[in-house]
Amino acid sequence: MNITLRVWRQKGRDDEGRMVTYKLTDVSADMSFLEMLDVLNEKLTLEGEEPVAFDHDCREGICGACGVVIDGEAHGPERTTTCQLHMRSFNDGDTITVEPWRASAFPVVKDLVVDRGAFDRIIQAGGYISAPTGTAPDAHANPIPKPDADRAFDAATCIGCGACVAACPNASSMLFTAAKVTHLGMLPQGQPERAARVVQMVNQQDEEDFGGCTNIGECAAVCPKGIPLDTISQLNTDLLGSLSKGVG
Amino acid sequence: MDVGLNSNLKWQAVANSTLTKKRSTAYGSTVALKSAMAVTGAVLVLYLIAHMYGNLKVFSGQEAFDGYAHGLRELGYPLLPEEGFLWVFRLVLLASVLIHIYSAAVLTIRARKARTQRYVVTKRVQRTYSSYTMRWGGVLIALFVVFHILHLTVNAIAPGGASDSPYERLVNGFQPEFWYVTLFYVAAVIAVGFHLRHGIWSGMATLGLNKASRQGKINAAAVGIALIVTVGFLLPPLAVTFGLVG
The missing domain is CATH 3.10.20.30 (Beta-grasp domain)
Incomplete structure (x- = not known):
């Protein structure tokens, strides 16, 4: 052709x-x-x-x-x-x-190459757990309800390509940040830092000059990994919960 | 092992509050601003539904309509001074409108700054038409509200003649010869409809209510309320223009 x-x-x-x-x-x-x-x-x-x-x-x-x-x-x-x-x-x-x-x-x-370091800094701000996890645990040592495990896994499939930001009319990174918040927030290992994580990650994405989310949904529609749009509602719930508890 | 989320959240809250007393910028974050928009938007939607209900009294005749309008002024009396409730109500609405517009302005400026270099080609993937109309539609609605208050509340602008009767103001203002008043009203109400279609969905998602299983229902509710409000507000002035009420 x-x-x-x-x-x-x-x-x-x-x-x-x-x-x-x-x-x-x-x-x-x-x-x-x-x-x-x-x-x-x-x-x-x-x-x-x-x-x-x-x-x-x-x-x-x-x-x-x-x-x-x-x-x-x-x-x-x-x-x-x-x-x-x-x-x-x-x-x-x-x-x-x-x-x-x-x-x-x-x-x-250069040309089609962009610097996505902003994503790394959002991860640095809170997209991790600090619990020493050691080697892979025995299966079922930590019972996790199936729906939670599925939700965490769906969110964890994010590869950080940045298509969500590219497609967003506001150039917002909410779907990316929400995927990390949901992934770690659904699992027991993610709980100790859960309330602080969302505050730090949201502050960092604002700091990086990403726009705000207006729930238009173009992000989830172009996501190659199908990160669900409702992860953004999860982030909002976690953030409002943290702020109402005075975290951050 | 306890995997309860709430107990851990509480534990974390205690741990953090001992570490830092500084208020974080998260209170002014895009997410917090958006939440303020969602809450004030909800207040305004509930008000619109009540306002629409009052308007539809026009079909019960002048006495019912004027009586309802007068009743609003008396609401809460004698516990509150006359028009006391009305003024508290107006202040809540004014505060909601101002917070809503302030948040929208800050977020719009942020969004412009977030993409200074635009795409040569853009394509709509799944977004609704309503989502395009939020910002300029909002400006149109704000301008209309100013005109609307001057016209039917203060009656400083009085096409067809001023009157102490709210019913007569309505009937005078939407006569066929003032078709341009009716046209502006119709355009503004349709803009409100589009604004609610995306706004109700977006507000609920912002407040954390969106779940994959609920997404369809929230969208259906947004379309339903938008349609009801649009039709409910269009009926009284159009009934006057077409001579069904007068």
Whole structure:
């Protein structure tokens, strides 16, 4: 298939950046989106041009490193990561617009690569437990109700790719933070720091200049891991509970 | 092992309050602001339903409508001074409106700051049309409320003639020749409907009521209340314009 790509090119943090159009011929429908970008980069390198910088690592949909906005949708038209998106999701002759995640908290480093250090700092603020857990415990040593275990696990599947922020009209990180708060808050090991955790993590995400949540739901709709929107209500419940108890 | 969440939360609260006395910025966080919007929004929705109920008395005739309006002024009398309840009520509403608008303004500014560079292409994935209308729709509603108070409460703006009777103010103001007054009213009420469609859902989610199993019901309730309020407020002025009440 033949496609036209409109790609965001930006030399560095301080460069203004612009959209550049490239034409690609003989793209296989079985290529992943990133393989298609690899082909573009090989072509650009042969022509003596700078290849398009983009983040990627496992290419198996589990690491959360890749992620670009394709035709206005984070990770493109399928509910998966960009690496697991294939060119068969597009049509011959399509013009595809590729942009980096747009958020003040995620500054563009180069082309499609953004700095997601803000997520690491939110985790640092409270997304951990300090109980020494030792080696893997015996099964059923800590009985956890099945619904709680399921809820914790659903939230724990977050890979921190940042699609929720990219898709949010307010560039809010609430779904990410809520996933961590719900994941740790449903399990006994997460209880000692539970009340303080939510306060510290919310303070940190505000500090990083993410916007506020208006419950529009685009985050959960594009999440490649299907983090449920109700984790945000869980975060709100925990935060209001902490504040009413004077924690934080 | 005790996995009770509440006992642990309490324990943590005690432990923390001995460590720090400093009030955290969490009280002014986006989540706290949003909660303030949700609570004040709930006050205003309940008020709208009561207001709509009063308006529908117009179909019971002038005596019922004017009697109801007068009754509101007498409510609580003689325990409270005359119009005492009404003024407490008005102050609660005014405070709610001001907190609601203040929080909305701060959050809007934050959201603008959170994405200074916009996308070249944006696509709606699942968001409702209502969710687009919250900010500018809110501004339209605020402007309408000012006009509405000047028109039907203070009667400083009196299309068709001023009157001491609330019923006559209504009937005079929505005569066919003042079609533009009716049009503004209709537009504002529809804006309120859209505002409630997303607002009721969003407020409940903000207050922690959203669960995956309940999401459909909350949305249905939001659509239902929005529709009832919209239709309930449109009926009286349209009935006047089309000559069914007069």
